[in-house]
Amino acid sequence: xxxxxxLSNLFLIGFSGSGKSSVGKSLAKSLSYNFIDTxxxxxxxxxxxxxxxxxxxxxxxxxxxxxxxxxxxxxSKNNIIATGGGIPTIDKNLSIMQDKGFIIWxxxxxxxxxxxxxxxxEIRPLIGSNVKKENIINLxxxxxxxxxxxNIKINTNEKDINxxxxxxxxxxxx
Ligand code: S3P
Numbered sequence: 666x667x668x669x670x671x672l673s674n675l676f677l678i679g680f681s682g683s684g685k686s687s688v689g690k691s692l693a694k695s696l697s698y699n700f701i702d703t704x705x706x707x708x709x710x711x712x713x714x715x716x717x718x719x720x721x722x723x724x725x726x727x728x729x730x731x732x733x734x735x736x737x738x739x740x741s742k743n744n745i746i747a748t749g750g751g752i753p754t755i756d757k758n759l760s761i762m763q764d765k766g767f768i769i770w771x772x773x774x775x776x777x778x779x780x781x782x783x784x785x786x787e788i789r790p791l792i793g794s795n796v797k798k799e800n801i802i803n804l805x806x807x808x809x810x811x812x813x814x815x816n817i818k819i820n821t822n823e824k825d826i827n828x829x830x831x832x833x834x835x836x837x838x839x
Contacts, residue, residue, distance in 0.1 A: 672837055673743045674766030678812055680805055681750045681789050682781040683771040684821050684829065689747035692830045696839060698743040703752065706734050715749070716790040724791070732757050740765045751791070753811040763814070769833060770815035775805050777822050 675692070677685040686702050693700035704715055707730050711718055719727050731749055735758055738744060746766075752758045753768075762768050773781075775798070782789060782796045789796065791804065812818075817836060821829055 672767065672839070674738075674740055674746065675744070675833075675837075676746045676748055676762045676766055676768045677771055678748050678753050678762075678768055678815060679750065679771040679821075680773065680778055680801075680808060680812075681791075682778045682785065683750075683773045684781075684826065685747040685750075685771055687826050688771060688821075688829050688833075689745045691826050692833055693745040695830055695834065696743070696745070698745045700747070701738060701744050702747045703731060703734050704747075704749045707731065707749075710734070719790045728755055731755070732761075735761050738765075750808070753814065754808065759811070759814060767817070767837075768815040770812045770818040771821050771829070772812070772818045773821045775802055778805065 675698075677689050677692075679685055686704075689702065690700050692698070707718065707727075708714055711730070713721070715727070718730070728751065731752055732755060735746075735748075735752065738746065744766075748758075748762075753762070779796065779798050779801055782801070819829060819832055819836075824832075
């Protein structure tokens with residue numbers, strides 16, 4: 666990396682289906698870092714799925730919870746943090762991530778995201794349960810500029826989890 670900033674906290678950002686959780690888990694294991702998944706913390710804290718939270722309380726409330734969860738992370742530890750796909754759309758979240766660590770964008774094409782989301786049984790509340798490509802394209806395009814704030818971007822198309830983990834480790838010299 667270009668500077669000597671502490672590498673204790675690495676944030677994974679990117680669209681739903683870009684592999685943040687699976688890459689994050691594997692990267693954390695290989696570096697002996699904690700693994701934090703903001704969506705899973707929210708679900709545990711609220712005792713509901715993300716879908717239920719958005720349906721019951723609305724997206725704005727969900728976004729406030731995301732910011733709270735992000736700001737309560739113990740950044741004195743070594744953490745790999747897989748973030749919900751919408752986290753970088755909120756300025757406060759961006760400032761926290763920029764201030765506390767490095768941001769890695771797991772970039773994927775609309776086609777590979779579409780394929781991955783269709784394979785997965787998980788319900789993505791903001792995209793719809795029967796994932797339509799048109800919905801993905803619209804949301805995807807509206808997110809590109811925010812994901813671009815990342816310190817680095819890793820293209821994940823046609824790569825498996827191990828390859829992506831190795832690529833990140835190589836970049837960070839770990
Ligand atoms: C969202 C992505 C989801 C989840 C929520 C909102 C988004 O996380 O946080 O449904 O706005 O893109 P994943 O990116 O892990 O699917």
